Amino acid sequence: xxxxxxxxxxxxxxxxxxxxxxxxxxxxxxxxxxxxxxxxxxxxxxxxxxxxxxxxxxxxxxxxxxxxxxxxxxxxxxxxxxxxxxxxxxxxxxxxxxxxxxxxxxxxxxxxxxxxxxxxxxxxxxxxxxxxxxxxxxxxxxxxxxxxxxxxxxxxxxxxxxxxxxxxxxxxxxxxxxxxxxxxxxxxxxxxxxxxxxxxxxxxxxxxxxxxxxxxxxxxxxxxxxxx
Amino acid sequence: xxxxxxxxxxxxxxxxxxxxxxxxxxxxxxxxxxxxxxxxxxxxxxxxxxxxxxxxxxxxxxxxxxxxxxxxxxxxxxxxxxxxxxxxxxxxxxxxxxxxxxxxxxxxxxxxxxxxxxxxxxxxxxxxxxxxxxxxxxxxxxxxxxxxxxxxxxxxxxxxxxxxxxxxxxxxxxxxxxxxxxxxxxxxxxxxxxxxxxxxxxxxxxxxxxxxxxxxxxxxxxxxxxxxxxxxxxxxxxxxxxxxxxxxxxxxxxxxxxxxxxxxxxxxxxxxxxxxxxxxxxxxxxxxxxxxxxxxxxxxxxxxxxxxxxxxxxxxxxxxxxxxxxxxxxxxxxxxxxxxxxxxxxxxxxxxxxxxxxxxxxxxxxxxxxxxxxxxxxxxxxxxxxxxxxxxxxxxxxxxxxxxxxxxxxxxxxxxx
Numbered sequence: 001x002x003x004x005x006x007x008x009x010x011x012x013x014x015x016x017x018x019x020x021x022x023x024x025x026x027x028x029x030x031x032x033x034x035x036x037x038x039x040x041x042x043x044x045x046x047x048x049x050x051x052x053x054x055x056x057x058x059x060x061x062x063x064x065x066x067x068x069x070x071x072x073x074x075x076x077x078x079x080x081x082x083x084x085x086x087x088x089x090x091x092x093x094x095x096x097x098x099x100x101x102x103x104x105x106x107x108x109x110x111x112x113x114x115x116x117x118x119x120x121x122x123x124x125x126x127x128x129x130x131x132x133x134x135x136x137x138x139x140x141x142x143x144x145x146x147x148x149x150x151x152x153x154x155x156x157x158x159x160x161x162x163x164x165x166x167x168x169x170x171x172x173x174x175x176x177x178x179x180x181x182x183x184x185x186x187x188x189x190x191x192x193x194x195x196x197x198x199x200x201x202x203x204x205x206x207x208x209x210x211x212x213x214x215x216x217x218x219x220x221x222x223x224x225x226x227x228x
Numbered sequence: 229x230x231x232x233x234x235x236x237x238x239x240x241x242x243x244x245x246x247x248x249x250x251x252x253x254x255x256x257x258x259x260x261x262x263x264x265x266x267x268x269x270x271x272x273x274x275x276x277x278x279x280x281x282x283x284x285x286x287x288x289x290x291x292x293x294x295x296x297x298x299x300x301x302x303x304x305x306x307x308x309x310x311x312x313x314x315x316x317x318x319x320x321x322x323x324x325x326x327x328x329x330x331x332x333x334x335x336x337x338x339x340x341x342x343x344x345x346x347x348x349x350x351x352x353x354x355x356x357x358x359x360x361x362x363x364x365x366x367x368x369x370x371x372x373x374x375x376x377x378x379x380x381x382x383x384x385x386x387x388x389x390x391x392x393x394x395x396x397x398x399x400x401x402x403x404x405x406x407x408x409x410x411x412x413x414x415x416x417x418x419x420x421x422x423x424x425x426x427x428x429x430x431x432x433x434x435x436x437x438x439x440x441x442x443x444x445x446x447x448x449x450x451x452x453x454x455x456x457x458x459x460x461x462x463x464x465x466x467x468x469x470x471x472x473x474x475x476x477x478x479x480x481x482x483x484x485x486x487x488x489x490x491x492x493x494x495x496x497x498x499x500x501x502x503x504x505x506x507x508x509x510x511x512x513x514x515x516x517x518x519x520x521x522x523x524x525x526x527x528x529x530x531x532x533x534x535x536x537x538x539x540x541x542x543x544x545x546x547x548x549x550x551x552x553x554x555x556x557x558x559x560x561x562x563x564x565x566x567x568x569x570x571x572x573x574x575x576x577x578x579x580x581x582x583x584x585x586x587x588x589x590x591x592x593x594x595x596x597x598x599x600x601x602x603x604x605x606x607x608x609x610x611x612x613x614x615x616x617x618x619x620x621x622x623x624x625x626x627x628x629x630x631x632x633x634x635x636x637x638x639x640x641x642x643x644x645x
Contacts, residue, residue, distance in 0.1 A: 055640040058551065058640075081555060081557075085553065087552075087553050088553015088554070093551040093552065095551070095641075098544050099548060101236075101548055101549075108236070115232065116549070117552075117553045120553070
C-alpha cells in the first residue's frame with residue numbers, strides 16, 4: 001500500500017521543437033516522491049514549470065530523459081494511448097476554472113470520466129456514486145441547472161465530484177481554489193479533504209496560495225525541487 | 229461515448245447546427261431536384277417518339293424533318309408524292325407506316341393529317357399508345373380529333389364545329405370556311421407535342437384544299453359529292469414514319485430511301501436525331517448541373533466554416549476531455565462525428581424535402597413544360613451522389629478535426645482562455 005504514487009528520478013525536460021535547435025530546459029527534478037494515500041501540497045507560483053510538470057505527471061507530455069513513475073507505470077516506457085488510459089482510469093484532475101463541459105448537465109459532467117474510460121469505476125454503480133457526491137458536495141438543489149448557470153464555487157465542487165467519481169487512485173488539483181473567495185475556498189478545501197479522509201487517495205494539490213499548506217501533511221515547493 | 233458527446237455538442241450549438249443542416253438539406257434538395265428535372269426533360273424529349281425506326285421526308289435538313297414531323301415546328305419545303313409512299317410501304321420488310329401531312333393550323337395549333345395507323349401504331353415514352361379520352365378516331369373526311377391541351381385552352385368539346393386556317397402562322401387570315409370540321413374525339417394527355425395538335429385524316433386535308441390549287445380559294449363552289457372519301461384522291465403527304473419488321477434492316481432501308489430514284493427522299497433515325505439534337509441544346513443542362521454542384525459546395529463549406537470557427541472557443545472543452553482520459557484521437561473523432569452527423573441529417577432532410585417538392589411541382593412541370601417526373605425511389609446514381617456528399621462533408625470535417633487534434637496535442641491539459 002505504501003508504494004509511491006509518484007516517483008521521479010533525474011527528470012530533465014525541454015520542449016524540443018526541432019532536432020537542430022537545443023531548447024532551454026524547463027524542468028530538472030532529481031528526486032520527487034509522493035506515497036500512496038499521501039496528501040501533498042505543491043507550492044507552485046507561475047513561471048516554475050508548473051503546467052509542464054502537471055502535463056508530464058498526467059501523461060500528456062512525453063519525457064525522454066530521466067524516470068517518471070506514476071502509479072507503478074514508467075511513463076516513458078508506455079505508449080501515449082496507455083498513458084491516456086492510465087490518466088482516464090486512475091487520475092482525477094481538477095482545473096483552476098472552467099472545469100465543465102458546457103453542453104452537459106451536472107450529472108453528465110460528473111460521470112463523464114467513466115463514460116470515456118470503461119474501466120474507471122468498474123464494479124461500482126457510478127450513477128449512485130454520482131448522486132452521493134452531488135449530495136455530499138451540496139449540489140442537490142442545483143441539479144437541474146445548466147452548468148453555465150452555476151456559481152464558480154458550485155462549478156468547482158462539480159469538478160471535484162468528477163475527479164472523485166469511480167474512486168481514482170490519485171487526484172491532481174491544479175489551483176482549484178484560486179478563483180474562489182475566502183469562504184468558498186474553505187468550504188471547498190473541507191469537502192475535498194473530508195473525501196480524502198474517507199477514501200485515502202493520493203492527493204497532489206498545487207497552489208500558489210501558501211496559506212493552504214496547513215491542510216496537508218507535507219508541503220513541497222516546486223521552485224526547490226526544480227533545479228533549473 | 230463519442231456519439232453521446234457528438235449529439236450533446238451539436239444540440240448545444242442548436243442554431244448553427246440547424247443552419248448547417250438547413251444549408252446541406254437545401255443544397256441536396258436543389259441538386260437532386262435539378263438532376264431529376266434534367267433527366268426528366270431529357271427523357272421527355274428523347275421519348276417524344278419511340279418504336280419508330282425511320283422518319284422519311286423530302287430531301288432537306290435532317291433536323292428540320294425531325295422538327296416538323298415530331299414536334300410540329302417549322303415546315304417542309306417539299307412534299308412526298310402519294311404514289312411514292314404507296315410504293316415504299318409495300319416493301320415486305322416494313323411492319324407499318326404512319327403518313328403525316330402538314331401545312332394548316334387551328335388558332336395557332338398545328339393540324340396534322342394522318343390515318344388510322346397513327347392511332348394504332350404511334351408510340352411515345354417507351355410503349356405508350358395514343359389514347360382517346362372520348363369519341364372515336366377521325367375516319368370521315370371532316371372528322372377531327374384534338375389534343376388535350378387544345379381542348380383545355382380553347383375550351384372545346386366533342387361535337388363542336390371548327391374552321392381550320394390555311395398555313396401555319398397563328399395570324400393566318402385565310403380560313404377554310406367552306407369545309408367546317410367537327411370534333412369527334414379528344415386525345416388523352418401525353419405530355420408530348422400531340423397535346424397541342426389537331427388531328428384529321430388525309431382525306432380531310434385533301435378535301436379542304438379543293439379549289440385552293442393556286443394557294444388561295446378560287447371561290448368556285450365545290451360539288452359536295454367530291455368530299456366523299458371514295459371520290460377523294462390523296463396526291464401527296466409531307467412525311468411518314470416507318471417501323472421495320474427487323475431493326476437490323478434500318479441502315480439498309482435508310483440507304484435505299486436516301487437513294488430513292490423517283491423523287492429525292494431522305495430518311496432519319498429519330499432516336500439518333502433526338503439524341504443529337506438534345507446534345508446541341510444540352511449545354512443548358514450542363515450549366516444547371518454546374519450551378520447545383522456549386523450550391524452543394526457552399527453547403528459543405530458551411531459545415532467546415534461552422535466547425536472551424538468553433539474550434540478556438542472549444543479549446544477549453546478539449547483540455548477537459550483530455551484531462552479525463554480522452555486521447556487526441558478522441559478529440560479528432562469527435563469533430564469528424566459532428567461533421568458527418570450534420571451531413572447525414574442534412575442529406576436525409578434534403579431527400580425528404582426533395583420528395584415533398586416533387587410532389588407539389590410535378591403537376592405544374594407536367595402541364596407547363598411537358599416534363600414528366602415519376603415519384604420513383606432514389607436511383608443508383610442519386611445514391612452515389614448522396615454518398616459523395618457524405619464523403620465530401622466528412623472530409624470537410626477533417627480540416628477542423630486536424631486543427632483540434634493539433635491544438636489538443638499542443639495544449640495538453642493547459643486551459644487556454
